[in-house]
Amino acid sequence: MTEIVEQAIGRSRTARRRRKTGGITHIAVFLAPTVLIYSIFSIYPLIESLRLSLFDGQPDGSAVWIGLGNYATLLFDANWAVRFWNALWNNLILFFIHMIVQNPLGLLLAALLSLAPRFGGTYRTLIFVPTLLSVVIVGFVWELILSPLWGVAEGMMSAVGLGWLYAPWLGLEDSALTAVSLISVWQYVGIPMMLIYAALLSIPDELLDAARVDGLSGFAIFWKIKLPLILPTLGIVAILTYIGNFTSAFDLIYSIQGVLGPPDYSTDIMGTLMFRTFFGQQTQIGDIHMGATVASMMFFIILIGVTIYLLGVQRRLTRYEM
């Protein structure tokens, strides 16, 4: 026995070189492109923005370390603070409207679709159309439809006797933000609908059969079985809605209302504030340090939301093996 092993060892020493197992070169090669591109164009800019927010630009182009000075300006300087809090408040309203309109609507549509009605596929396909369109296009389409000039919305409402309710909502301070939010709901409701629909489909049929044998009606099955089981998905939808607020909402408002968030800043959100601060507009010179400060504030606000979700919400929403 030992002889055989010794001979084998001897042979392998003298044999031509063989490929060896192990090594990590290939791991590095597989990871390098992703890590490099991601680090350079996503993580580095983020850190650099945080760094820039700690400096103040000088007329000669140099920058001076001022610690949290920019944050103090943003939060407490009368001119800045009013815009910051207004934008943040508008963002929260936007989020709130999505949470009470978009996500329940998505849940309703998904629940109905999961009953597998006839033409369910067609409904699903058509309801998802707005989600595919560019926010810019969606913005203009609705601007035209709601426009008093064209009068499509007004005409249609008059036709059903609701003409007196019509107002140029996008132009009125009281209603502009709600109108923009609802347009955004119209565009994006397909996403929660799809996510929830998929979650509902993943509930095994036998479980629903068992509930029927246990005497539950369709409605009770939804409340007592389906809803508890898709809570984790609803949590994901909520956090996606929160993050989306600080990103895609800009495109919509920028294309409908422009960068000032009119009328009178009633649709100004963090995204437009950041864009304006960074690039400037008529009455204001662009300031990369303040722009970076606004961006960093958004970063912290998102971080707070995500943390609340991860620690508070997600932990309680157990994912059930099904």
Next chain:
Amino acid sequence: MSTVDTTRARRGRMGRLGAAAGVHAVLLAYTIIAIFPVLIVVLNSFKNRRGIFTEPLALPRTETFSVEGYATVLTEGNFLLYYSNSLIVTVVSLFLILLFGAMAAHALSEYRFKLNALLGVYLILGIMVPIRLGTVAILQLMVDLSLVNTLISLILVYTAQGLPIAVFILTEFMRTLSRDIKDCARVDGLSEYRIFFEVVLPLVRPVLATVAVFSMIPIWNDLWFPLILASSDATKTVTLGVQQFIGQYTVNWSAVLASLSIAILPVLVLYAIFSRQLISGITAGAVKG
């Protein structure tokens, strides 16, 4: 056999019919809300000014039919170029996202190494934090690299933006692949690279489609980065092109509606062709993610 069942039975059948009607009523109503605005814009783009204003809800008739809007758009705008810009940016970004993302996901799911878990968390950060927050520094970086007003700048940013979610979904999926098939390839003497390209990639093809769908929509529709990084005439994407065209032609309703339709129609045509894959892709991705 008794007859107690009859009332119960009748109520059951009526209830079912009523419920089905209710389901269809709600779905149909919302479907109309979803596509009506799109329809009305496309319809009116084929009318003259008179037709647009006097009867916005009617189909184009012989007296109101007109393609003057499209004529303006095609002569004044540069939409063919914008389209090719959008297409280049989207296709190249998608290719890089899928290739690099799959490579990284393969490394994370297949090999055990020291930084594995840490790298996973590092990449997930990118899902949580929008890349736009780094815009200030991205612009500086692109200026330093002389990439402003190039499509490359957009491609790099979109690739960085799309990679985290791609890696996340692909890693989850690759973890479910059987080890045996890869080990079998190893026994057959394939290198780790060939195992990835010849064994793993074909197996994850359906998921790649899902990731492509996920990543494509935000790239094609983005306004922010084209506006900031590549707003020159030669590098405008469709989204930005339409936005600026409409800004210039606000009073020419035919032209505005036509330019909107031009931006919408290709998307709708592609969607009509690929909707089945797209929707099942999103559904599958959602189940996994």
Next chain:
Amino acid sequence: MAQLVLQDVRKRFGKVEVIHGVDLEVKDGEFVVFVGPSGCGKSTLLRMIAGLEEVSGGDVVIGDERMNEVAPSDRGIAMVFQSYALYPHKDVYGNMAFALRHAGEDKKVIDERVRKAADILGLEDLLKRRPKELSGGQRQRVAIGRAIVRDPAIFLFDEPLSNLDAALRVQMRVEILRLHQRLKTTMVYVTHDQVEAMTLADRIVVLRDGRIEQVGTPLELYHHPKNQFVAGFIGSPRMNFLPARAAGEGRVTAAGSGPIEMPVEPRAEAGELTLGIRPEHVEMVAPGQGTVAGEVLVAERLGGETFLHVELDGKETVVVKADGGVTQKPADRVGLRFPPEALHLFGGDGQAFARRERQGVIA
């Protein structure tokens, strides 16, 4: 407790009929097993009894009430599913109490019944656990407990053991039998495993392609299969089939054998005949003796018994169940004796010739 009657029950999916008129009476307290290959309609039939599938034609009667349009929960049935179908968001107690709570049953009554069921199944210590913290066998017990708690007139089981490993399956089989002995409730049980069917059933219903092939006690099916399908389906390893020819005077020849006297009632039959014999009835004898001869291809040794696959000179293969200690190896020649009283004969249409009762072989 109740009887169950199916009368010309049919199921159509669109234009395709998958259950073609099933008639069956299950007596109160009886344990009936539906068995058949996958796709034979046994699960569909069970789901129609449960009310989970609509009945396209015929009647489902439970007790003395026609149940065709009655909701599952009002039929007095409880069902145990293949995947257990436990509610993942409820603990064991919550799962078992769920139906009663939903029905608005008194808390005390619920508690009493859940604890009693838990006691029967040995689940007392697991009541606070979630399904994902349970092993397969424990989940299975909870699923059964959930059914017991409802105190149903009929238990329905849909392949309840097929997700368990072999050892656990045997153990749960015994537990279900004991449960039936204890509760004496009507049970209808679906499986594709003929061993489960044989061991559990008072009566077995063999289904194929949406039709009942035969109904009978396990031993009736074993000894008097009505046709070649049932003969092949019941028994393991399956019955050997050999093409045969009539040799006159109630005798046949098969696989190069001489005329064999058949223990069957004669009947006019024009087509090809098939001779059937179970592996456990074939006797090994010295080469040259017995009914036929052949060469051992494979010997599967299980310890207590050995399955020999013997290639006959006519090239057909016969499986022989022999003693664990047999010494025959592949390539050895052997003789096989077919005891006449153990033979089955099938006509060209697959229908069995009626067998005569003989000295103690037939129960």
